[in-house]
Amino acid sequence: YFYTKKIDINLSxxxxxxxxxxDYGVTAIRDYCDKLFYKLLPQDQSFKHQLELYNYAEAVKDPLLKEICLEYFAWNCETFIRSPSWYQVTGDQLNVLLLRSDIVIWNELTLFKAVETWILSKKKTELTHELMDKIRFHMISPEDLSKIQLQSKLYEEHDSFFLKRFLKAFEFHSVSVEQLNKERHFSDLSLEPRIYISSEWSAALDIDPSNNMRTSSSMFYNGYQYVHQVSFTQPSSPSISFQTARFTSAYYSSDLVSWSAYYHTNAQSCKRSNVPCPYTIYPIATLNLNNQNKESPVQYHNKVLLLCDNNYISYVHDVKETNAILPSFKGQGLFYFGCESGYFSSLRFVIRPMYN
Incomplete structure (x- = not known):
């Protein structure tokens, strides 16, 4: 590099x-590596290299690299917990991960089972209270809480620890949010949902960036080919409609709300979808609540996930008001993990109700 100013860098x-x-103060290379992590981390589906980099970041006290690795673990937690590398995580590392609200997981019960399996397989039952205290039991349904009481080995050994938390969760599921607000402080993390991708709280929208426009065939007359302006047919934007409960409490399980989601690549496709198009920046994802009561005590901090064709999550974006401006498909972005194909293949809209 010192002679040619060129260097090949890969995941290994x-x-x-x-x-x-x-060590040598070559800041240009170091800064380039920092940007390259977003492109390289998704290349190892075993999570082995990602965990090695996380351990390295802790050893050299590199907060940027540590956060990049933690972000990757959180966004792809549903896959991470099923990999052998899950059992190579230390108790301290797992404790840090469980504090995050951006963990993408099927539901909170799935995360509870993964942590329980980690504790039992590592024979670290002394960490039960520390780790299980980070599980958000309020986000687990009463039916599943009852199953944990009957089936969990850790519950048998630490019943007094769990019972206290289960009683609070059962209370959460049995009264309205207005009543809960009178009795407890809503800044408690246990009342904040993570990013749950079950069909109960999310919906997927498949997208095909290669089909954004179709060209017409060329014309022939008396054996001559005439070159004319190519015409484009711009399809309407892909969309999906779905329903969720109004709030995460079982008290609202039959109180359903309807959602409409769109992915607009440009203004033309938006207009062809017969929806309002006041946007100046594209591509953009929109998520609208169709029947919200303005006086409702429930607010929504929703997310849109960008997925690669191997189901790895490239990016997690806040839906602000009803919109999320997305990265373009081409290239590798600085703040999102690149897909192998260079394109995202689907979006997943995740509903996250919170007390207002």
Whole structure:
């Protein structure tokens, strides 16, 4: 590099090169490696290299790399918990991960089972209270809480610890949010949903960026081919409609609300969808609540996930008001994990109700 100003960096070598660049003060290489992590991390589906980089970030006290790795673990937690690398995580690392609200998981019960399996397989029952205290039992249905009481080995051994938390969760599911607000402080993380991708709280929208426009065939007359302006047929934007409960409490399980989601690549496709199109920046995802009561005590902090064709999550975006401006399909972005194909293949809209 010192002679040619060129260097090849891959997933296997990036840790060493980043370390050398830091030691020798070659900030250009170090900063380039920081950006490259977003492209390289998704290349290992075993999570082995990602965990090695996380351990390295802790050892050299690199907060940026540590956060990138934690973000990748959180966004792809549904896959991470099913990999052998899940059992190589230390108790302290798992504790840090469980504090995050951006964990993408089927539901909170799935996360509880993964943590319980980790504790039992590692024979670390002394960490039960510390780790299980991070599980958000309020987000688990009363039916599943009852099953945990009957089936969980850890519950048998630590019943007094769990019972206290289960009683609070059962209370949460049995009264209205207005009543809950009189009795407890709503800044408690246990009352904040993570990013749940079950059909109960989310819906997927498949997208095909290669079909954004279709060209017409060329014309022939008396054996001559005439070159004319190519015409484009712009399809309407892909969309999906779905329903969720109004709130995460079982008290509202039959109180359903309806949602409409669109993915607009440009103004033309938006207009062809017969919806309002006041946007100046594209692509954009929109998510609208169709029957919200303005006086409702429930607010929504929704998310839209960008998924690669192997179901790995490339990006998690806040839906502000009803809109989320998305990265373009081409290239590898600085703040999102690149897909192998260079394109996202689907969006998943996730509903996250919170007390207002």
């Amino acid at each position: 070598s990036v840790k060493c090169i980043h370390n050398l660049a830091s």
